[in-house]
Amino acid sequence: MTGRFMDTYKRTGLVFVRGSGCVLEAEDGKKYLDFASGIGVNSLGHAHPRLVAAIAEQASRLIHVSNYYQSREALALSEELCSAAGMDSLFLCNSGAEANEGAIKIARKWGAARSPSKTTIVTLRGSFHGRTIATLAATGQDKFHEQFGPYPAGFVYVEAEDAAALDSALGSDVCGLLLEPIQGESGVIPLSDSYLRLAARLCAERGILLMTDEVQCGVGRTGSFLASSRAGVRPDVVTLAKGLAGGLPIGAVLARGEAATTLVRGDHGSTFGGNPLSAAAARVVLGELASPGFLDAVARKGQRIHSAIAAWMQPLVKEVRGAGLMIGLQVSCPPDRIKELCIEGGLLVLTAGADVVRLLPPLVIGEADIDNGLRILRGALETAGKI
Ligand SMILES: Cc1ncc(COP(=O)(O)O)c(C=O)c1O
DSSP states (O other), X not given: OOTTOOSOSOOOOXXXXXXXXXXXXXXXXXXXXXXXXXXXXXXXXXXXXXXXXHHHHHHHHOSOOOTTSOOHHHHHHHHHHHHHXXXXXXXXXXXXXXXXXXXXXXXXXXXXXXXXXXXXXXXXXXXXXXXXXXXXXXXXXXXXXXXXXXXXXXXXXXXXXXXXXXXXHOOTTEEEXXXXXXXXXXTOXXXXXXXXXXXXXXXXXXXXXXXXXXXXXXXXXXXXXXXXXXXXXXXXXXXXXXXXXXXXXXXEEEEOXXXXXXXXXXXXXXXXXTOHHHHHHHHHHHHHHTSTTHHHHHHHHHHHHHHHHHHHXXXXXXXXXXXXXXXXEEESSOHHHHHHHHHHHTEEOEEETTTEEEXXXXXXXXXXXXXXXXXXXXXXXHHXXXX
């Protein structure tokens, strides 16, 4: 099946018809254990009863009102999300890239109010911030800067973990530092706590907004609501998307302190952002994450996967990285081959970077599914090692 899509995705050919919990069923009836959750989107798995009920109830009552009006669902979500993230205000949109666009606009306006030349945004090499023109420019990987120029100016890239490079890049022309606490697309590469703390200190001392892109690693994925809080760091601006509404499109840029009041009427907008349907879904996700023990369980389940894989190690796995249920295995054979072998065995995994198999299972995954998935993954790694 090809359809009439522009050929922008490397698809597997699988066509899914339904899902339940951590299992997806394809058209031919074959079932797959889902260690991908879309790409970290189905945080509550598939067909979660409370999520389904909330979406159905909301759809039957009110799907959309423009942002000239309000809905109770979006109002409640704005309170709950700001409180979960420890932020003062938010802007709701529809995707991760759009959330980062919002963050970039906040930093630029915030900087310009202090000095006309305070417009530079520093990001890290290996980062990924989205597919719009500005977020491609923010992405610190040359391969994303080749085809769609001219790109907007004002982005500077530094090597992650290089304290001296960060120190010298954060000059008086810089309005914001944007970074992923765990780089997802480039291979599940966590920034060290000490580097994150240094970044926070330098930003605070020099009047620069610290902005964390937690589109992939936020919303409980690492076992804390925000991944940055694991290092004891409080960003001025944080972006969220992916798992926030359990599968419905949503993005959010949240800010605190002076950054929270930077954007005013007419500065920004989105037709669909903050629609009641996505808001109702996001409220269910936040409710589940806030239930007693939920985030600790994410950390524990992640540890179970991590330790199992750490015990396999060489020659199957070179390194295992990540936190909570965001895990990357650096492998010595092409990760796409592992992904194919996993599919044959009935397991969906992701790849990242050049040599990483990435696992982002639903946050609600149970131990039996974890162990089954690990068995299939190990079989795939062993088979790939013999080829
Ligand atoms: C860290 C990060 N930022 C931004 C994005 C872009 O999100 P979206 O595809 O929802 O625009 C992604 C997507 O993979 C991401 O991982």
